[in-house]
Amino acid sequence: MSDSLPVIIAILVVLLVLGGGVLLATGMGRSKGRHAAAKRPARDSFRKGGEDDAPPPLKRVGVVLNPTKVEDVEATRELVRTTVAKHAGWDEPIITETTAEDPGFGQTRAVLEQGVDLVCAIGGDGTVRAVAHVLTGTSTPMGLIAAGTGNLLGRNLEVPLDIAEGLDVALTGRNRRIDVGWVTLDPDPVQESTEELDPAHDGPTEPDVGASDETGSAAAENQFAFLVMAGLGLDASIMHQTSEEAKARIGWGAYVAAGARNILGARFQTRLRIDGGEPIRHTARSVVVGNVGRLTGGITLMPDAEVDDGILDVVAITPKGIVGWAGVAVHVLAKRERRHPRIERYRCQSVLVELDHPQLVEVDGDVIGEAREVRFEVRPKALIIRTPTATQAAAVATTPGD
Template sequence: MNDSWPTIVTIAALLLLILLGVTLAIGMSRSKGRHASPKRPTRSSFRPAQDDDTPLPPKKRVAVIINPTKFDDVTAARDLVTHTVLAHDDWDEPIIRETTLEDPGFGQTREALAEGVDLICAIGGDGTVRTVAHVLTGTSTPMGLIPAGTGNLMGRNLGLPLDIVGGLDVALTGRNRHIDVGWVTMDPTFEQASDEELNPENDGPTEPDVGADDTHGSDPAENQHAFLVMAGLGLDASIMHTTSEEAKARMGWGAYVASGAKNLLNARFATRLRIDGGDPISHTARTIVVGNCGRLTGGITLMPDAEVDDGILDVVAITPKGIVGWAGVAVHVLAKRGQNHPKLDRYRCQSILVSLDEPQMVEVDGDVIGKAKRVRFEVRPKALIVRTDAPVSTQV
């Protein structure tokens, strides 16, 4: 019996080794299971199941409002729009509607909204862009701006391409940007007046009265107009009024320069400005310009502080008496000096009421909208969604 103990020890040792080996194997297996990378899904797992009964997601739809007077060949322009949109796989064939003399875009834009499109583009000058923007103000439908006019100031201030293909590509693929909209009321009625105008004794400005009418997404009131770039009265409007479409087509921006030279010494007029409900400020002016953005063509900056999304309107009162005075104003503006000049006063506000002794012509984004003795300008902060993919350009 005593001679058998080596055998028993050997067997016990072997059993312990086997047990230890099994334990280590199990432990290593569990450790490997905890730290191993999960199995990568196959590429096919990312693809939707091939089921003929499952409908594909609907493509997005865009409505394009086009001003036919800006093109020598409207059919070619329409074909280019369709071809450009269909080059984007996720967009359906565009809905294209042309503006008319009777309806410059209000009705066409309203119809597109009713159809539930994902995007509405305006192809035309600043007037066409303004008209479409008027209807889209306050809605959640984004707007694409495809400049095709003489000035194209809104497109230039936003740094947008100045051609149909480039403009549509930005509109279809760009990012949404919320910008301010200027609002003009000609000879405002009691119902359209703000608290500041009705109660001038208020200590300070209140929020602008942006909900006083129901024109968002519908026809404008007869005496109310949106603007995106600038609105003005006096010389500014006279220049627009006397510049013909034929001259603009032949001379481009130079047509406005020629008209300005003819109207430069028009009679000045007495005016009173009530800034955000404050005390009236009197001027004998050549022109009053109210801007949502300040850059003109050729790199000229009339309002250095103006931004399209700052919730503020910039106002310029220009008051020279003669040619010498105008020369001083011109040098001041071309030098991009932000401070005031003896014949040029700047203001910033959310609303301004301009009162005149005699009616003056009024223009919005280059379109003359009539004459008035009282004109109210206000800002609707970030009320319009536009498509853009580039920062605001300083070279326009």
Template sequence: MDTGTDLLIGIIIVVVMLLVGLGVGLAVGRRSSASRGGDGKGRDRRVDLAGGAQDLTPMTSADEDSGQETVVPPKPRVAIIVNPSKPDAAGLEATAGAVCRQEGWDAPIMFETEVEDPGCTMARQALEQQVDLVVAAGGDGTVRAVAEVLAGTGVPMGVVPMGTGNLLARNLDIVLGRPEWALRIALWGEDTAVDVAHAQIEPGGKDHAFMVMAGLGFDAAVMADTDSDLKSKVGWLAYLEAGSRKLVGTRTKVRVTVDGGEPFTEKIRSVVAGNCGKLQGGITLLPEAELDDGILDVIVIAPKNAVQWIGVAASVLGRNKRKGLHTEIHRCREIIIESEEEIEVQLDGDAVGSSTYLAMQVEEHALTMRTATRQQKRAIRAEGWPIPVG
């Protein structure tokens, strides 16, 4: 294999890992396991480890001195919305029941997502039951759907990360690979107000929430063009195959309007807006992005050819904050991108089709997330959470 081929392969791997890394965890497991969807839309069941039905009526007890009954306040209730296609989903119901019992909560109400409904309907049903907490158990697609419904309601949201990427959980420092610990963080962690980003893919069109990143161009095209059969066989490596076909391409002329200012034109390969900045593998695409600052960080990527992608990779790995080689970052509350031709769009790793228009805004502190307390973080670092489940 000659040096030029080695260089091109190296570029492909770096670029796809940087720009499509978010799509790996956001899309792989969810789409490839469609046959394992829920057996009924919004199916709701209450876990009772003792085997009986749960009575939600406030309990009463007799006062020995006065002979009067006193009302015992009901235990707090949690609804858990789980993607059943995830490997850890099968044991979550029992784990959640045990954790809730140990932490003094009522038995959890379980909902399962479906292929055609990643969690929006289930989140609405959870709110109708006036629960104290809603937990999204799945990948970032499940998290995005639940967050879209909970935004602005004041009802706290927890996350049990079960995807491959789990990018929102990574940005919030929620423990990965330990569902029982993530559940305890959700039940008695601290409330953190975070921003919710919104996107419209046509003027005046439907509003779509996203929590991690959204954009158009190269990254969205790779996600849309990845072969599903290959993906089911080799997982995230299928994105490298798609990326190798998309890496060498032409730039698209777009008009960009930032915070209502004077529009400017740019030839781009990709534009990605982030509500937060971390990807997998310790890579930070947007070094100044914070989940609670009321600001969108938007990177414009504009290499002319395959060799210039090396500069893009160097800029990202070097954490250039504003201007890098063939990259530029804008910080804003709203951005509108209008293209001369239709190009692919993605929201949190989901390809949503092609468009000539993408508008994105940020809604500051719209969602309350449960995050780990300092005490919980210490226990996680020490792997010393003392209470086993079961």
């Protein structure tokens, strides 16, 4: 046992560093189609009524609920209704549930078509990503309601982890525009990476419905949104080899088992083209691209990452063996500022990753396929998120939690 203990510790730490809460996100299917962009809410859409004699029209919130992430679906529905009813100016919410076939794309389009002023996602990182994909490039705000085990975007934005408190923030908080990352697998030369999003446009092509792969995700178009992190190599391999059954049976230990099988796997040759520049060659085990830097447990993989700076942070991790991985883990956990020889960092608006052979790719914990070329780019401030006011943020900061 004493001989194996360092290996076990290294595997646990490395899994936290690479996956963090992203590894806890559930794999999700994808659906096709686009929605008509919702009309921009009036400037005072989230303010109290003015001095007009006639009362202002009631606002309405659409809620996309992942039923697998809550213990009691009906109780959660009732909690949503009673919480919304406490806030003046809001009509009864429209609540719709995700399915195995559609993790939130179609449901989000459906509530938008009913003219809602706000869309809230109740679920894990996969549900949040699906709703955000549809809302990207629109003027309809999004509320983050924690129900899964990851919720890394909400944690980075200091959104409460309690469902009722999260709804309070969504209904009474403030708007904040954040960046959205976009991944293109094996991009065609005609797909311009500099494409601009029209404010009334609903974002690039949404995933299409098709045959399911082994993880339950649907076959898709080659473009995918991400809000937290995306990557290829070790982290994607771990997600691919961790079944839903194993997660249900042994929880986080399922990722440890998958990590133990993969951590000493072969490295791969990669060329990084940062913002269209000359290729930078690495022999890597993992390449991670982030929109935020803080992971579960306070671990910071990308110390300079900001969710609204219009920049992606790229980390190429190139360790050799378990000793190399241990060195990487200690460096990250100790938050050392000096450069580590096995961690290369870049900051950019886009990066094209060229590989010597296909690698699995994941976005916010969902494996989306494999590719020999992967383009990551940022859509600056393309999504509006409801975040706490100063008073609400102070209340969250004083509440015990992780």
